[in-house]
Amino acid sequence: MMANCCGLLTSQKEPVPLKSVEVELEVRDHVATVVSTLNYENKEDKPLEAVFVFPLPGDAAVCHFSAKIGQTHIVAEVKEKQEAREEYDDALSSGQQAFLLEESEQSPDIFSLSVGSLPPGESASIRLEYVIELAVQADEGLRFCLPAVLNPRYQPQGSEGGNIQVTSVPASLVPYSLSFSARVSSPRPVSKVESNCPLDPLQYLNTEQTRATVKLAAGHKFDRDVELLIYYKDAHQPTAVVEAGQASSKPGTLMGDPVVMLSLYPEFPQAVTSSVASCGEFVFLLDRSGSMDGPMNNSDNHQTCIGSARDTLLLLLKSVPLGCYFNIYSFGSSYEHIFPKSVEYNQKTMEEALKKVDKMEADLGGTEILEPLKHIYSQPCIPNQPRQLFVFTDGEVGNTKEVINLVKHNSGSHRCFSFGIGEGASSALINGLAKEGGGHAQFITGTDRMQPKVMQSLRFALQPAVVDISVTWDLPKGVSVTALSPPITAVFQGQRSLVYAQFTGQSSEASEGCVTVKYSLAGHPSQNQLHFSLRPAEDTGLTVHRLAARTLIRSLEMEERECEEEEDGGVKKKKVVELSVQSGVSSAFTAFIAVNKGNSEAIQGPLVRRNVPTPMMMACCMSQCLPMSPGAPMLMMDCGLESYADEMDDMDISVNSGFGASWSSSDGHLPKQPPRDPLLQLVSLQKASGCWVLDPDLAAALGKTSEEVEMPKPASVNQDVWATILALTWLHGFKMDAQEEWELLAMKAVSWLRAQKASCVKECVEAGNALLGCNVQKDALGI
Structure with a gap:
């Protein structure tokens, strides 16, 4: 079924025209602008059409696409998708060069780029720019991910298929290189930048350490996503950035008016955050x-x-x-x-x-x-x-x-x-x-x-669900506000909520606004307020406008899908197309099209199609599965979308994502399971009520014999109380680095102990320390 196209082009050593990818990242506070340059070269003796399918973050706002061929530079326009495709086809059939960038119908994180009619010996440089908000992680780092990996998307039976088939070749055959550099700036100092890939050391650009640069170490194979985690000091500060409208756009339109981006961090009362439902x-x-x-x-x-x-x-x-x-x-x-x-x-x-x-x-x-x-x-x-x-x-x-x-x-x-x-x-x-x-x-x-x-x-x-969330604005006379973000539906302690809004009109005197977020938490009304200046920030370009346009486009696309059955489905689609074209930001219903109308000579000869490999984590070649290096790249072919890894599983072939098939060891037996982590071993013995039972399994998990565990128990103490105090002492004594993992089950154990009204707790903790060889204070256990 798949034997005729797996790794076909590259395994036959036919040249693929993508030579290198250069990525420049600029992070301002929690917003990133990403500029990718893709350099192509046609080394064949015939004109080529190259198709490059690649992932982008799903919430990215793609806002610029241009191409340079020789000395000619052409900037793409956003047009309605069908119109853009027709223009691309017309250009190719009349011998002109053309470039088409479009978002997948099914998933907003997959794009395909068609590079049309690249003459023999010619080079082309494609520049792609997008802006994105960086998500806040559990440890308060901001996460940026440059996806290298496009896993095949499994297409459910009977659903509308895309037009891309996924195949792959080994990572060593990826014919292009990657360079990646980042500049970070923030009102607060940059404390560190971490990555899953080797980085050159962070270079600070000023003594306040609020600006820094970092680069990917040389030799990165692009065999995995490049993930950056950026940490600022005092990250949880609410902020407002007001951005001036575009001078060339009409006042009253999204691009013509000022737009504000609010980052809100609701703070909950301590009593609420410490209690658990x-x-x-x-x-x-x-x-x-x-x-x-x-x-x-x-x-x-x-x-x-x-x-x-x-x-x-x-x-x-x-x-x-x-x-x-x-x-x-x-x-x-x-x-x-x-x-x-x-x-x-x-x-x-x-x-x-x-x-x-x-x-x-x-x-x-x-x-x-x-x-x-x-x-x-x-x-x-x-x-x-x-x-x-x-x-x-x-x-x-x-x-x-x-x-x-x-x-x-x-x-x-x-x-x-x-x-x-x-x-x-x-x-x-x-x-x-x-x-x-x-x-x-x-x-x-x-x-x-x-x-x-x-x-x-x-x-x-x-945490109790936050209900009755409302956002109210207090603005000077003459200034009105239009919300561009959908209403906030979820608020969590310490998590950022982003709000975009458009300001229309002028104010003669006051230049300050105020926004209030009200909500009810566990029956208690609460509110957070943020005062901010209406004066536009400098040097933001149109980043905030583009992110706001992207947010609105996504909301309208969702509404359009909800009312596809109804008569007004097309109205939403029309709005999306208008907004996408006006803001220059991609959508599901538009595409970027660039045609080189300057080349007077039509390109001669039949057009040969080449599909460009993209790194991914699955590998399969011909009709057999072979073990391959992690991050084997993927080739895109024009047929129905399917995930062969999941399909092969249907055929009882065990595919191990990233390492080819799962093979048994040389003696024909499957490799032994690694021994269970001691923490998980102890956790697995806890009862639903929160207690542990004094038995040989507990002794083994603590690395002791049954006699060693039973001997030091104070005479008047119940066995389960002693077992539970021992388990808690071991967790606090040896596993504090993993406290986040066991904290909730330990709270359950402490509640159980309190309900037992256990005596001699201090004595038990001291005896537990002596037995286990640690030094945990009774108060640390919270009993």
Whole structure:
């Protein structure tokens, strides 16, 4: 079925015209401008059309596209998509050079670039620019990701296919190089910049350390996403940036008026953030498609995505408070659930669930996420148990927009927390699920452990939902405001909310505005205020306008999909096209088109099509799967979209994303599972109530014999109390570096101990320290 096109062009050593990629990143506070230059050269003796399909972050606003051929420089215009395609085809058929850049119909994080009629011996340089807001991570770093990896998107049965087939060749055959440099500036000092790829040292450009540059170390193979984490001192400051309108645009239009970007960081009262809800329905949805069998990262610890997800579910199930409800779904080409409907969380249901989780493998084929979501939403909500949905996926779906629409449609009944696992998870899918589901998105890549990020999201889920959110403006007379962002639907402690708005009109006297965000939290009304100057900031270009246009375009696209059935569906589409053309920002219904009308001589000869490899994390050649290096690149061909890794899983061939097939060892036996992490071993023994039991398994987890553990127990102390204090002492004594992972289950243990009104606690802690060889204070345990 696939034997005729895997790695076809490159394995036959035919030249591919992309020679190099240069990326320059400029970060101002939490907004990034990215300029990519792609250099092509046609070394063949015939004119070429090159097709280059590549990923961009799903929420990027592509705002400039130009090409330089020889000495001729042409800047692309944004036009309605069909019109742009026709213009491109017309140009090629009349022998002119043309360039077409368009966003995928199915997912806003995939673009295709067609380079038309590159004459023999000619070079072309393509410049692409986009702006993007950087997401705040759990540790307050700002995350920028340059996707190198475009994992094949699994196209569900019966859904509309795209027109791209995914194939691949080994990483060593990527015929182009990458250079990457970044400039960072902020009102606050830059404390550090980290990356999953080797960087040259950070260079500060001023003594205040508010401006710095950093470069990717030479020799990067572009075999993985380039992820930068940027840390500022005192990052959580609310800010407002007002940007002047474009002089050439009409006042009253989005581009002609000033636009403000507000970054708000709501602060909750301490009493609310320290308390943890004791109710909720927790639904965990786990991807078990074939690609989840791939490694979490390129290191040697052999942890697979599915293995890490199993460990994470263990921690989650131990941390859920008694009195809650839960269920676990898993999906691939089909889906399964552990219980017919959510059940009350207790020792019996927790044990039953964990037995089944332990057996979960990446063996369910493709990535059909829509059907399990529909089943979850069809279940009636449980009174006084707010539904919290946790979705774990490597994000390889072809029907991204349909999935996000479904979550939005059900956003009133639940919060959705999403986790993108491994390289190449679709940012459009992961961010879209959380944004429309009023939750929080996390990306787990490189050497990240999944557990700390997931436990942070569980803390958010256990915070009471913020309701009745409103944003009010106090502006000088004569100035009116138009909101460009959808209403804020979710607010979490310490998490940024971004608001864009357009100011129309002039004020003669006052030049200050004020915005107030009001909300209700656990029955308490609360508000945060920000005063700001209406004077436009200098040197922002049109960055804020473009991001605001992108936000509005995305909202309108979603509304258009919702009312496609109705008569006014076309009205929204028309608005999107108008706004996209006016702002010069890409959308699902427009494309960038550039035609070189200056070359008087028509290009002679038949046009040969070449598809350019793009790095990805899957490898397959001809009809066999062979072990290959991580980050094997991918070739795009013109046929129906399919993910062969997930397909092969349907055919009982085990594909290991990034390392080819899963092979058994030379004696024919599968490699032994690595021994379980001591922390997870101890956690697995905790009861649903929060306590531990004094038994040989606990002794083994603590590295002791049963006698050694039983001997020092104070005579009057109950065995379970002694076991629980020992476990807590061990966690505090040896695992403080992983406290985020066990903090919630430790709180449950402390609540259980308090309920026992245990005596001799101090004596037990001292005896526990002596036994385990640590020095933990009783107060540190919180008992």
